[in-house]
Amino acid sequence: MGDPQDRAAVRVGWIGTGRMGFALARRLVGAGHDLAVFNRTRAKAEPLADLGAEVVDRPADLADRDVVFVVVSASADLAAVLTGPDGLLTDPVKAPRIVVDSSTVSVDASATARAAASGRGTGFLAAPVSGNPAVVSAGRLTFAVSGPRDLFDEVEPLFAVLGRGATYVGDGEAARLVKIAHNVYLGVVIQALAEITVLAEKGGVSRAAFLGFLNDSVMGSVFSRYKTPAMVGLDFTPTFTNPLLRKDFDLGLAAAREHGVSMPIAATAADLVTAAIGAGHTTEDFATLLVEQARRSGLELVAEDTPVDDGLRNDA
Numbered sequence: 001m002g003d004p005q006d007r008a009a010v011r012v013g014w015i016g017t018g019r020m021g022f023a024l025a026r027r028l029v030g031a032g033h034d035l036a037v038f039n040r041t042r043a044k045a046e047p048l049a050d051l052g053a054e055v056v057d058r059p060a061d062l063a064d065r066d067v068v069f070v071v072v073s074a075s076a077d078l079a080a081v082l083t084g085p086d087g088l089l090t091d092p093v094k095a096p097r098i099v100v101d102s103s104t105v106s107v108d109a110s111a112t113a114r115a116a117a118s119g120r121g122t123g124f125l126a127a128p129v130s131g132n133p134a135v136v137s138a139g140r141l142t143f144a145v146s147g148p149r150d151l152f153d154e155v156e157p158l159f160a161v162l163g164r165g166a167t168y169v170g171d172g173e174a175a176r177l178v179k180i181a182h183n184v185y186l187g188v189v190i191q192a193l194a195e196i197t198v199l200a201e202k203g204g205v206s207r208a209a210f211l212g213f214l215n216d217s218v219m220g221s222v223f224s225r226y227k228t229p230a231m232v233g234l235d236f237t238p239t240f241t242n243p244l245l246r247k248d249f250d251l252g253l254a255a256a257r258e259h260g261v262s263m264p265i266a267a268t269a270a271d272l273v274t275a276a277i278g279a280g281h282t283t284e285d286f287a288t289l290l291v292e293q294a295r296r297s298g299l300e301l302v303a304e305d306t307p308v309d310d311g312l313r314n315d316a
Contacts, residue, residue, distance in 0.1 A: 013068035036065060142167070
């Protein structure tokens with residue numbers, strides 16, 4: 001799948017062209033892959049046709065593809081596009097060789113989808129992602145992937161086009177637990193970042209100065225730099241919301257109980273996310289945890305008009 005001839009030979013299907021799915025599919029077609037796409041609202045997929053993709057009317061129209069990626073919003077959506085009316089796996093004659101699911105779904109939903117695929121002789125990889133459309137555009141998205149190792153090896157060149165790379169984490173639904181653990185860590189880190197930023201500002205240091213220092217130190221990260229513009233300018237255009245983060249905390253803490261793992265820091269962070277939701281921060285970005293931390297600390301935040309870099313370099 002590396003050279004142009006291989007790209008033309010592998011016929012790829014794509015289901016779901018929301019903000020994330022569209023950004024990912026655009027990378028594949030831009031790299032010269034033979035791509036056909038389906039989206040429930042066809043108009044959202046049409047711009048990909050201008051780039052060379054084929055737009056189809058039903059998931060079942062992708063049944064003759066070698067590899068089909070799925071990026072939908074919820075467990076019910078995954079079931080609908082795979083086994084619902086005109087679903088990908090409902091064609092009586094054809095079925096794709098491999099389905100790669102990068103949707104946000106439960107472990108149970110993923111296992112059900114895997115079983116349905118197996119019943120048609122189709123391989124299944126769970127491949128949740130770390131990132132958002134801006135990260136996709138910068139070529140820095142990463143995947144955690146579980147399922148048969150030979151299927152992962154076959155699809156890995158496509159993952160390399162879609163982002164910075166993919167990590168094989170094991171069999172079955174292991175990747176779903178990895179993604180949940182990842183998002184629990186995300187919530188803990190953003191809360192910790194909010195706390196130390198408020199501490200610095202109450203001591204007389206601007207957010208831009210403090211975060212600039214932090215980002216250049218050994219404690220800085222891609223994430224802290226990426227969130228710096230939002231925290232400095234108080235621009236909370238959503239990339240991920242508090243209700244979605246609370247859902248992942250719930251899943252993570254449930255997994256912790258199942259496996260007998262104590263997670264006191266995560267439990268406290270989850271309570272603070274719930275408090276932010278109760279305060280009305282439901283549609284804004286989860287960086288609004290900064291606002292709630294400031295309120296609890298008697299600090300009134302004001303947007304700082306200081307240019308800051310989000311650290312994302314476009315590698316596309």
